[in-house]
Amino acid sequence: MIEWQRGQTVDDIDTPALVLDIPTAERNIRRMADRFAGGPVRLRPHIKTHKTPLLAHKQMAAGAIGVTCAKLGEAEVMIRAGIPEILLATEVVGPAKVARLVALNRHAMVITVVDDADAARAISDAAKSAGLRIPTLVDIDVGQGRTGVSPGEPALALARQVAEMPGLSLVGLQGYEGHLQHLTSAAERERQCRAALKKLTDTADLLRGAGFSIEIVSTGGTGTSQFAGEHPGITEIQPGSYVVMDSHYGTVEGLGFEQALFIVTTVISKTRPDVAIVDAGMKAASIDSGMPLVRGIEGAEFFFAGDEYGRVVFDRPRSDVRVGDRITLVPSHCDTTINLHDHMWVMADGKLEEIWRIEARGEIR
Amino acid sequence: MIEWQRGQTVDDIDTPALVLDIPTAERNIRRMADRFAGGPVRLRPHIKTHKTPLLAHKQMAAGAIGVTCAKLGEAEVMIRAGIPEILLATEVVGPAKVARLVALNRHAMVITVVDDADAARAISDAAKSAGLRIPTLVDIDVGQGRTGVSPGEPALALARQVAEMPGLSLVGLQGYEGHLQHLTSAAERERQCRAALKKLTDTADLLRGAGFSIEIVSTGGTGTSQFAGEHPGITEIQPGSYVVMDSHYGTVEGLGFEQALFIVTTVISKTRPDVAIVDAGMKAASIDSGMPLVRGIEGAEFFFAGDEYGRVVFDRPRSDVRVGDRITLVPSHCDTTINLHDHMWVMADGKLEEIWRIEARGEIR
Numbered sequence: 001m002i003e004w005q006r007g008q009t010v011d012d013i014d015t016p017a018l019v020l021d022i023p024t025a026e027r028n029i030r031r032m033a034d035r036f037a038g039g040p041v042r043l044r045p046h047i048k049t050h051k052t053p054l055l056a057h058k059q060m061a062a063g064a065i066g067v068t069c070a071k072l073g074e075a076e077v078m079i080r081a082g083i084p085e086i087l088l089a090t091e092v093v094g095p096a097k098v099a100r101l102v103a104l105n106r107h108a109m110v111i112t113v114v115d116d117a118d119a120a121r122a123i124s125d126a127a128k129s130a131g132l133r134i135p136t137l138v139d140i141d142v143g144q145g146r147t148g149v150s151p152g153e154p155a156l157a158l159a160r161q162v163a164e165m166p167g168l169s170l171v172g173l174q175g176y177e178g179h180l181q182h183l184t185s186a187a188e189r190e191r192q193c194r195a196a197l198k199k200l201t202d203t204a205d206l207l208r209g210a211g212f213s214i215e216i217v218s219t220g221g222t223g224t225s226q227f228a229g230e231h232p233g234i235t236e237i238q239p240g241s242y243v244v245m246d247s248h249y250g251t252v253e254g255l256g257f258e259q260a261l262f263i264v265t266t267v268i269s270k271t272r273p274d275v276a277i278v279d280a281g282m283k284a285a286s287i288d289s290g291m292p293l294v295r296g297i298e299g300a301e302f303f304f305a306g307d308e309y310g311r312v313v314f315d316r317p318r319s320d321v322r323v324g325d326r327i328t329l330v331p332s333h334c335d336t337t338i339n340l341h342d343h344m345w346v347m348a349d350g351k352l353e354e355i356w357r358i359e360a361r362g363e364i365r
Numbered sequence: 366m367i368e369w370q371r372g373q374t375v376d377d378i379d380t381p382a383l384v385l386d387i388p389t390a391e392r393n394i395r396r397m398a399d400r401f402a403g404g405p406v407r408l409r410p411h412i413k414t415h416k417t418p419l420l421a422h423k424q425m426a427a428g429a430i431g432v433t434c435a436k437l438g439e440a441e442v443m444i445r446a447g448i449p450e451i452l453l454a455t456e457v458v459g460p461a462k463v464a465r466l467v468a469l470n471r472h473a474m475v476i477t478v479v480d481d482a483d484a485a486r487a488i489s490d491a492a493k494s495a496g497l498r499i500p501t502l503v504d505i506d507v508g509q510g511r512t513g514v515s516p517g518e519p520a521l522a523l524a525r526q527v528a529e530m531p532g533l534s535l536v537g538l539q540g541y542e543g544h545l546q547h548l549t550s551a552a553e554r555e556r557q558c559r560a561a562l563k564k565l566t567d568t569a570d571l572l573r574g575a576g577f578s579i580e581i582v583s584t585g586g587t588g589t590s591q592f593a594g595e596h597p598g599i600t601e602i603q604p605g606s607y608v609v610m611d612s613h614y615g616t617v618e619g620l621g622f623e624q625a626l627f628i629v630t631t632v633i634s635k636t637r638p639d640v641a642i643v644d645a646g647m648k649a650a651s652i653d654s655g656m657p658l659v660r661g662i663e664g665a666e667f668f669f670a671g672d673e674y675g676r677v678v679f680d681r682p683r684s685d686v687r688v689g690d691r692i693t694l695v696p697s698h699c700d701t702t703i704n705l706h707d708h709m710w711v712m713a714d715g716k717l718e719e720i721w722r723i724e725a726r727g728e729i730r
Contacts, residue, residue: 002730003461014461014730048672070673090673091633093644093689096368096379115634116688139634146670147634147642178671268456269480269504269512277512279458282653283704284729288669304653305511306543307413307700308435308455308729323481324458335672339648339705342727362707364649364673365367365379 002343008352010326015266016280018341019328020356022348024260025243026058031256032225032242033062041229044068044087044218046240049335051360052344053081055243066109068218068238072100073363079108081359087111087218089174089238091139091147093119097365098126105132111216113139113174115149117161120168127167136168137216140175140203142196148175151199152206159207172216172235173207175200181223186254193227201233223252246334248289263292263329263337264345265310273317278327281308285329286336292329302329367708373717375691380631381645383706384693385721387713389625390608391423396621397590397607398427406594409433409452409583411605414700416725417709418446420608431474433583433603437465438728444473446724452476452583454539454603456504456512458484462730463491470497476581478504478539480514482526485533492532501533502581505568507540507561516540516564517571524572537581537600538572540565546588551619558592566598588617611699613654627660628694628702629710630675638682643692646673650694651701657694667694 003014010019036043045059046068056067056078066085069075075086088110092101101123104110112134114120120136127134138159141148149155155173162170177196183189197219204214220228220237228237241249244261263285265278282304285292294300299315312327321327331337338344339361346354368379375384401408410424411433421432421443431450434440440451453475457466466488469475477499479485485501492499503524506513514520520538527535542561548554562584569579585593585602593602606614609626628650630643647669650657659665664680677692686692696702703709704726711719 014459016729090644091688093631093633094379115636119633119688141636145637145640146674146676147636149636266458268458268484271480271506271512271514272510275510279455280729282651282701283727286647288647288652307704309511311511323456323484336647339672340727340729362648362705364381364645364705 002355004352004355006352009350010264010328013264013345013352015264015326016284017264017345018338018343019262019264020244020344020346021260022346022353024258025055028243028245028257028260029058029062032239033064035226036229037063039229041234042236044236044238046089046238047074047078047360049240049338050243051338051358052356053078053359054356056081056083065236071363071365072097072104073365074360075104075110077360077363079104083108085109087238089113089176091115091119092123098123101134102126102130102132105134109135111135111137111171113137114162115139115147115158117158120162121165124165124167133167133169135171136162137172137174137218138162138170140173140200142175142177142199144177144179146178151203155203156206156210159212163212170212172214172218173200173204174218176219176221177224178221181221182248182252183223184252189223190227193224194231197228197231197234201231204233222249222255241334244334246289247293247330247332259330261331261334262295263331265327265329267321267323267325267327270321270323273319274314276312276321276327277305278310278312279308280310280329281306283307284340285331286333286340288336289333292332295328295330297327367720369717369720371717374715375629375693378629378710378717380629380691381649382629382710383703383708384627384629385609385709385711386625387711387718389623390420393608393610393622393625394423394427397604398429400591401594402428404594406599407601409601409603411454411603412439412443412725414605414703415608416703416723416728417721418443418724419721421446421448430601436728436730437462437469438730439725440469440475442725442728444469448473450474452603454478454541456480456484457488463488466499467491467495467497470499474500476500476502476536478502479527480504480512480523482523485527486530489530489532498532498534500536501527502537502539502583503527503535505538505540505565507542507564509541509544511543513540516568520568521571521575524577528577535577537579537583538565538569539583541584541586542589543586546586547613547617548588549617554588555592558589559596562593562596562599566596569598587614587620606699609699611654612658612695612697624695626696626699628657628696630692630694632686632688632690632692635686635688638684639679641677641686641692642670643675643677644673645675645694646671648672649705650696651698651705653701654698657697660693660695662692
């Protein structure tokens with residue numbers, strides 16, 4: 001059980017603590033929503049970043065048409081929390097998962113994606129037995145080299161097969177340019193993003209020409225949302241990180257979102273003048289996108305010192321840093337860092353308002 | 366809720382799944398215990414690796430004198446599960462944590478470590494108010510450059526202060542040579558380990574010469590346990606990874622433990638002849654010690670392809686690998702990988718026996 005009191009500051013809360021600055025997160029939510037408020041492109045934010053139902057509801061209240069999930073387990077959490085429409089952006093494979101997908105469609109609309117005819121047929125068979133037709137997107141590889149069939153004819157061939165399956169309803173395409181999200185230069189990011197999106201929208205046109213009704217063309221993360229939002233033929237985008245941001249996205253030009261997520265640590269050892277050991281290691285912050293940054297102490301750098309320890313190295317002896325002091329970090333990768341934590345300390349104006357359970361943390365299936 | 370049935374094989378269980386081969390883990394537990402069964406050095410295994418009470422109890426049944434924990438939250442889980450004696454190997458700092466340490470000592474013996482006089486005094490004051498004396502080790506930096514005071518005179522100076530504190534009972538020293546655990550060469554590992562241990566045992570002798578009773582001299586991980594176990598003056602060791610092992614420890618010479626931990630994944634996309642996309646990414650396997658290995662498929666290599674995806678690249682086109690197939694990975698770092706999972710699939714002879722909750726997962730405070 002976590003001991004806490006409303007009104008505590010970072011100096012009082014127990015650590016390591018994942019802190020969400022809620023006014024900043026709310027500004028980020030509003031900013032992204034405002035960009036798409038007038039246009040034809042709609043916003044379906046990816047919740048694999050925050051994994052927290054109340055943040056999803058805030059995104060819906062700001063104008064999102066639903067949310068995107070990576071895993072069935074995330075979709076189950078969101079549906080139990082009342083989110084009515086979900087795009088499940090990852091292929092559903094295997095009898096256990098197909099059964100879960102069909103069961104979920106009794107309570108909410110869950111759009112699925114496919115890139116393989118046999119896997120699609122397994123979903124169709126189960127849906128048909130349950131008297132359902134599951135809305136389905138053909139997943140296109142627009143250059144990331146991950147999931148998805150190739151654009152053009154291979155996509156058309158799979159679309160023809162899906163259209164024949166009685167338990168599926170072909171409603172569109174997905175193509176995620178994940179490999180472009182962190183290109184630092186805005187101009188280069190835009191150029192490559194436009195080329196990737198053209199593959200997707202050209203394929204949509206090809207399928208429309210073949211008589212299919214393509215209502216959804218989904219793409220776009222935080223790094224490419226501004227281009228995807230203006231690209232003719234795109235109907236919706238699925239960014240996630242913009243709500244909280246991280247130091248990796250912080251290096252990307254022209255995004256316009258603010259850092260809302262922090263890790264508060266305590267100095268637990270200070271036996272050397274220019275080094276402090278803090279209580280957050282690789283079990284409290286992810287390192288797949290590099291080391292977290294130290295916030296608000298010039299010349300201080302963070303290094304991991306094991307699963308449960310971090311080493312903060314100063315550029316000079318610091319007798320003013322003592323055992324018990326707090327040091328705040330900026331996560332390098334928000335998604336994988338949030339996934340390490342069971343709770344968020346929700347703060348406003350430096351005061352603790354509430355602690356939220358990260359309900360979909362660990363939902364990897 | 367996880368759907369499962371006793372007797373399922375890796376082809377039936379839902380994925381990604383963290384699989385523990387329990388006969389192998391039990392052999393590892395027995396092997397380490399047997400090494401220390403006759404000698405003066407005792408075994409107090411670190412449970413930050415497996416975070417699972419039943420494995421701790423199996424270690425106790427094999428002869429361990431207690432367990433070592435990194436965090437109070439882990440100690441709380443272990444004590445609730447009936448483990449009677451714990452070494453908390455990390456400095457306890459701050460009023461919230463000091464109060465928890467004192468509260469735990471009502472239910473079990475929790476030995477604490479200190480490297481700072483003010484932090485030690487805070488624990489002493491709280492313990493005294495509760496009418497307790499908490500057994501305490503002075504933490505020594507034997508070369509890792511993390512926590513701990515320097516060996517020799519600085520350690521003696523802190524010991525003198527601790528001995529005066531009414532709520533603490535000075536019982537020994539800790540010095541962890543964490544920086545040496547993964548040195549590949551057994552000879553080089555032994556040479557450096559002996560030098561580090563000498564700093565620790567020399568300091569113990571110095572303190573004994575000054576009149577202190579030093580009953581505990583604790584050190585040693587999986588990579589150095591064989592040397593620590595033979596080093597005169599060491600009284601106990603605290604290895605953790607040996608129970609399950611990982612591919613990083615797999616490269617270290619002469620350890621004698623077997624791989625017991627695996628991640629079973631499913632191929633969810635196979636649109637290219639020599640690449641399979643599986644359903645495990647950075648939220649299912651840690652990468653701080655490199656990529657997991659692919660088990661049992663020659664010429665196959667695993668790369669991360671995002672938070673929820675992995676890319677398995679084969680050395681040739683593989684039409685025999687299909688969507689829905691299972692691919693098993695060997696984690697590169699057991700501690701940080703286990704910490705990503707809520708459950709272990711406990712298997713024997715290829716059949717599922719039970720699913721265990723990883724009770725102390727996420728206990729980072």
